Amino acid sequence: MGSLKNKHLIGLEHTPAKDIQKLIDTGFTFREVLDRPIKKVPSLTGKNIVNLFFENSTRTRISFELAEKRLSADVTNFSASASSVSKGEGLKDTVQNIHAMKMDCAVMRHPVPGSCLQLSKFVDAVVINAGDGTHEHPTQALLDMMSIKEKFGKLKGLNIAIIGDILHSRVALSNIYGLQKMGAKVTLCGPPHLIPRGIHKLGVSVNSDIDEVIEWADALNVLRIQRERMGVGIIPSVREYRDFFGITQERLDAHKKEIVIMHPGPMNRGVEIDSSVADGDQAIILDQVLNGVAIRMSILYLLLGPDEGEVG
Amino acid sequence: MGKTDNLIILENGVIYDPYKNKKKAGSILIVDGIVKEVGKVTGSDNARKIDCTGKLIVPGLIDIHAHFREPGREDKETLATGAMAAFSGGFTRVCVMPNTNPPLDSPEAIRFIIEKSSGLPVHILPIGSITIGQKGQELSEVGEMVKAGAVAISDDGLPVQNGQVLRNALEYAQKYGIPVINHAEDIHLRNDGVMNESSLSTQLGLPGNPDISESVMVHRDLEIADYTGGKIHIPHVSTKRSVDLIRKYKKIGVNVTAEVTPHHIGLTEDKLTEYDTHTKVAPPLRSELDRKALIKGLIEGSINCIATDHAPHTIEEKEMDFIHSPCGMIGLESAFGLSHTVLTEAGASTEQVVQWFTKGPADIMGWNIIPFQIGEPAEIAIIDSKIRWTFKKSHIQSKSKNSPMIGMKFTGKVDGIISDKNTCGNLLD
Numbered sequence: 001m002g003s004l005k006n007k008h009l010i011g012l013e014h015t016p017a018k019d020i021q022k023l024i025d026t027g028f029t030f031r032e033v034l035d036r037p038i039k040k041v042p043s044l045t046g047k048n049i050v051n052l053f054f055e056n057s058t059r060t061r062i063s064f065e066l067a068e069k070r071l072s073a074d075v076t077n078f079s080a081s082a083s084s085v086s087k088g089e090g091l092k093d094t095v096q097n098i099h100a101m102k103m104d105c106a107v108m109r110h111p112v113p114g115s116c117l118q119l120s121k122f123v124d125a126v127v128i129n130a131g132d133g134t135h136e137h138p139t140q141a142l143l144d145m146m147s148i149k150e151k152f153g154k155l156k157g158l159n160i161a162i163i164g165d166i167l168h169s170r171v172a173l174s175n176i177y178g179l180q181k182m183g184a185k186v187t188l189c190g191p192p193h194l195i196p197r198g199i200h201k202l203g204v205s206v207n208s209d210i211d212e213v214i215e216w217a218d219a220l221n222v223l224r225i226q227r228e229r230m231g232v233g234i235i236p237s238v239r240e241y242r243d244f245f246g247i248t249q250e251r252l253d254a255h256k257k258e259i260v261i262m263h264p265g266p267m268n269r270g271v272e273i274d275s276s277v278a279d280g281d282q283a284i285i286l287d288q289v290l291n292g293v294a295i296r297m298s299i300l301y302l303l304l305g306p307d308e309g310e311v312g
Numbered sequence: 313m314g315k316t317d318n319l320i321i322l323e324n325g326v327i328y329d330p331y332k333n334k335k336k337a338g339s340i341l342i343v344d345g346i347v348k349e350v351g352k353v354t355g356s357d358n359a360r361k362i363d364c365t366g367k368l369i370v371p372g373l374i375d376i377h378a379h380f381r382e383p384g385r386e387d388k389e390t391l392a393t394g395a396m397a398a399f400s401g402g403f404t405r406v407c408v409m410p411n412t413n414p415p416l417d418s419p420e421a422i423r424f425i426i427e428k429s430s431g432l433p434v435h436i437l438p439i440g441s442i443t444i445g446q447k448g449q450e451l452s453e454v455g456e457m458v459k460a461g462a463v464a465i466s467d468d469g470l471p472v473q474n475g476q477v478l479r480n481a482l483e484y485a486q487k488y489g490i491p492v493i494n495h496a497e498d499i500h501l502r503n504d505g506v507m508n509e510s511s512l513s514t515q516l517g518l519p520g521n522p523d524i525s526e527s528v529m530v531h532r533d534l535e536i537a538d539y540t541g542g543k544i545h546i547p548h549v550s551t552k553r554s555v556d557l558i559r560k561y562k563k564i565g566v567n568v569t570a571e572v573t574p575h576h577i578g579l580t581e582d583k584l585t586e587y588d589t590h591t592k593v594a595p596p597l598r599s600e601l602d603r604k605a606l607i608k609g610l611i612e613g614s615i616n617c618i619a620t621d622h623a624p625h626t627i628e629e630k631e632m633d634f635i636h637s638p639c640g641m642i643g644l645e646s647a648f649g650l651s652h653t654v655l656t657e658a659g660a661s662t663e664q665v666v667q668w669f670t671k672g673p674a675d676i677m678g679w680n681i682i683p684f685q686i687g688e689p690a691e692i693a694i695i696d697s698k699i700r701w702t703f704k705k706s707h708i709q710s711k712s713k714n715s716p717m718i719g720m721k722f723t724g725k726v727d728g729i730i731s732d733k734n735t736c737g738n739l740l741d
Contacts, residue, residue: 114518117586134519
């Protein structure tokens with residue numbers, strides 16, 4: 001332990017660039033492990049990790065679980081009912097239970113911003129934020145950055161656009177913090193009323209013209225449009241969203257340029273992204289999934305593993 | 313709280329009457345809780361002498377906006393515990409809001425408060441609801457409530473969204489000479505906001521409540537007040553936009569008054585970075601720009617008084633996460649210290665601060681108060697304007713302890729208070 005500045009991974013806002021670099025570099029080391037015939041290393045043997053999911057997130061949970069198991073940790077899964085969260089119950093009892101069970105690490109997904117910070121204040125265990133509402137989702141941003149690095153060999157100087165409903169996104173903030181710390185430029189593109197107030201103070205540009213953004217960008221990180229925002233007066237229709245913000249095959253073809261397409265998943269094919277784009281050569285969406293396991297191994301290893309020594 | 317000795321002399325203080333803005337050096341003799349002599353005291357050898365050298369002797373403070381939770385949530389506060397919180401903070405008169413369970417929407421409910429609070433060291437003056445059940449639809453029996461002792465009407469935290477209902481209330485209430493207090497908030501613009509909308513809410517990932525949710529409603533209410541000639545009072549003003557509107561409408565002679573809370577002039581949204589639920593309040597703590605505008609508004613007279621919006625909540629409720637925990641903080645015990653600190657730093661005098669806690673609220677309610685009257689029950693606070701102190705949990709008399717002010721350093725304090733036969737404070741215990 002102690003190879004990173006912070007004991008927990010709550011967000012990238014307070015993670016220094018050199019730690020982000022280290023997490024990504026170590027991610028590539030584990031990526032090699034994942035290409036081996038036997039994909040398991042003994043680094044976290046004897047460590048107890050609990051995955052606390054206060055809302056559904058199949059991908060993130062499976063990715064963490066896989067990373068934990070491949071590091072030989074002992075894994076416990078806990079899912080809370082949506083109703084207990086909606087009543088505001090649970091967090092304090094959770095804190096006390098983790099304390100009592102002497103867990104080494106808690107990975108938490110919770111719909112309420114700030115909940116991971118609160119948890120980290122009251123437990124001895126290392127806390128990893130697997131998404132706290134619309135606040136941060138640092139492991140997603142790290143896997144996104146690792147995937148960009150894999151594709152381009154660098155992050156510095158790249159132009160990265162985040163497309164979609166930034167206001168309700170759980171991944172936008174962490175990406176903004178991380179990418180800018182690593183020297184990339186970030187532009188946000190989406191319906192203007194779904195761009196959060198004062199976001200420019202974080203140093204990003206905002207442009208609602210998707211074609212201008214495509215011309216500018218080296219990579220597009222396409223966010224999922226929540227279907228529940230459609231038809232309730234926030235996003236007028238699928239047709240209109242696709243027309244003005246959709247990453248369609250026609251639109252990309254018209255630009256005649258190399259551009260990398262990312263998506264944190266799960267995708268609404270035919271809404272924010274065309275199937276042919278998602279499955280095309282430019283997309284690195286499945287690399288993101290694989291890198292997700294590697295980067296989570298890296299995070300767990302650097303926060304919980306031995307101080308020195310080689311990756312098994 | 314202790315019983316007074318039969319004879320008390322407050323000696324060698326400066327007696328300040330904020331209602332007439334007059335002060336003079338002197339002493340006060342109180343016999344069995346009744347003011348007997350003011351100025352020169354002929355004295356009595358067996359009297360208990362309280363040295364008030366260097367201190368200001370003022371009338372008891374008034375808070376026109378508190379929540380004592382009785383009936384219905386006596387686990388948070390009762391009339392008795394709320395009265396003790398007020399008393400220890402220097403207050404002798406408190407108006408309580410009608411958002412109880414059931415709400416104070418009938419003369420019976422008003423009488424319950426008045427009867428239940430008789431004998432407490434603080435005068436508790438109930439505010440009736442504008443509409444039945446605070447539902448914003450049908451007018452309550454305003455006249456009967458006023459007859460029973462209600463001093464104003466308000467639906468408290470539930471803003472009257474229907475403009476016609478507010479118009480009716482503003483016209484009807486004129487007959488009874490009471491102010492209509494409307495929590496100014498467009499609930500659609502508030503949306504699901506839990507803090508001030510700003511770059512900070514974006515960074516914290518918390519849903520924002522924009523300043524326009526308040527100012528849009530303030531503007532509507534001022535227009536209706538202008539049209540009807542009704543007496544509108546705007547509670548807990550939190551934004552610069554609202555202050556600008558109030559200033560403008562006061563200039564054209566609209567019958568508007570406004571209050572500001574100690575926490576909105578003393579704290580900003582920057583207090584929220586650790587997601588401390590004690591800082592969650594409605595309206596939310598705003599920006600530094602807003603805070604400065606509120607102070608300016610008080611000093612220039614756009615805002616008439618300070619009121620606490622004392623809002624007790626249980627530990628269990630405040631232990632919930634930031635989204636789900638309820639809005640509100642207690643404030644009676646810290647009100648004078650925090651306000652005096654902030655406002656004297658901004659250039660106001662101690663006397664002005666006292667006015668914002670006495671003359672300001674009394675004028676809003678239309679009360680004609682003549683302090684220090686011989687033969688009348690004492691309602692007196694003793695203020696040490698120089699003392700530096702730290703606000704601690706042990707200063708809290710309220711049943712609830714939900715204050716983000718714990719640990720803050722203040723300049724100026726209510727050092728003692730006498731109300732009728734009750735006394736409280738450093739000087740008197």
